[in-house]
Amino acid sequence: MPVRKDTIWERFLSPIVRSLIDEEKLRQFYESTDWQAESDRFRRSDLVYPHYYSSQNFHGIEGGYLNGGAATTYDPITQYVLPPNETWIRQGLIDAIKGQPKRILDLGCGTGSTTLMLKQAFPRAQVVGLDLSPYMLVMANYKAQRAGLDIQWHHGNAEVTGFPEASFDLVSASLLFHETPPTVAKSILRECFGLLKPGGQVLILDGNQKTLRQVDWLTEVFEEPYIKDYAVSSVDAWMGAAGFATVQTQDLWWVHQITQGMKPIPVKDTAVSASQVDTKSNLEDFGSNGFPAPAF
Numbered sequence: 001m002p003v004r005k006d007t008i009w010e011r012f013l014s015p016i017v018r019s020l021i022d023e024e025k026l027r028q029f030y031e032s033t034d035w036q037a038e039s040d041r042f043r044r045s046d047l048v049y050p051h052y053y054s055s056q057n058f059h060g061i062e063g064g065y066l067n068g069g070a071a072t073t074y075d076p077i078t079q080y081v082l083p084p085n086e087t088w089i090r091q092g093l094i095d096a097i098k099g100q101p102k103r104i105l106d107l108g109c110g111t112g113s114t115t116l117m118l119k120q121a122f123p124r125a126q127v128v129g130l131d132l133s134p135y136m137l138v139m140a141n142y143k144a145q146r147a148g149l150d151i152q153w154h155h156g157n158a159e160v161t162g163f164p165e166a167s168f169d170l171v172s173a174s175l176l177f178h179e180t181p182p183t184v185a186k187s188i189l190r191e192c193f194g195l196l197k198p199g200g201q202v203l204i205l206d207g208n209q210k211t212l213r214q215v216d217w218l219t220e221v222f223e224e225p226y227i228k229d230y231a232v233s234s235v236d237a238w239m240g241a242a243g244f245a246t247v248q249t250q251d252l253w254w255v256h257q258i259t260q261g262m263k264p265i266p267v268k269d270t271a272v273s274a275s276q277v278d279t280k281s282n283l284e285d286f287g288s289n290g291f292p293a294p295a296f
Contacts, residue, residue, distance in 0.1 A: 035068030039134035065133040101169035107158040108176030112140030189242040
């Protein structure tokens with residue numbers, strides 16, 4: 001897993017983080033795993049990696065996330081580079097969820113840290129994690145099994161997931177958009193819109209764009225090829241262009257932000273639902289046939 005030595009991360013911050021993690025334990029885990037065989041369990045043979053993903057280094061690692069070394073080291077390092085606390089940051093996304101989603105899709109799930117928290121928060125929901133790296137999915141599945149959580153893992157592209165339209169109540173993405181070109185982020189949001197049921201919610205957790213614009217060195221710490229383009233953009237505007245309503249962004253610990261939007265419910269559907277609720281027959285059927293559930 002060759003790493004560039006000229007980044008700010010490698011020159012100044014990496015020595016500090018390395019002193020806090022058990023590198024020997026990580027090495028043993030890495031060497032004890034047959035990464036080719038394990039990743040083959042998730043790898044889709046027909047998936048073509050987007051050029052923006054396969055042609056770039058991420059965090060100074062040559063080959064980006066398409067190797068077992070990246071999957072092994074991601075969690076131990078990430079816990080120290082998401083101030084003030086990684087769990088608090090990811091919990092911010094969980095706290096922003098409205099209602100009780102029954103089907104949840106976590107895009108760019110990586111090693112599944114947010115995905116596991118989604119399943120823990122909504123144990124009855126069907127939770128799906130999707131990522132471009134089968135190696136990251138190996139680690140995500142390992143963590144889910146250790147936690148006793150039933151989560152579906154899919155190797156796929158967030159721009160074209162292949163899932164049916166209007167099949168999810170909630171679609172989320174954590175720390176994904178700063179690692180994609182803006183054109184790709186916009187495409188992902190259009191895919192989110194199609195995947196959500198009317199009244200469904202999209203949630204995007206990522207770096208605070210206002211802060212990144214004001215503090216230049218934050219975009220230089222890691223080798224992130226697209227973060228400067230992300231910093232000068234607006235997730236709010238991207239969501240609005242994709243068709244989402246009630247879009248809003250809230251700051252999270254200054255360095256992060258959570259942007260949410262709702263897929264509008266067509267007016268005719270709202271009218272039909274209201275008339276059905278007012279009918280006597282529906283009230284009588286409530287006990288035997290159940291109540292027609294909304295998106296959440």
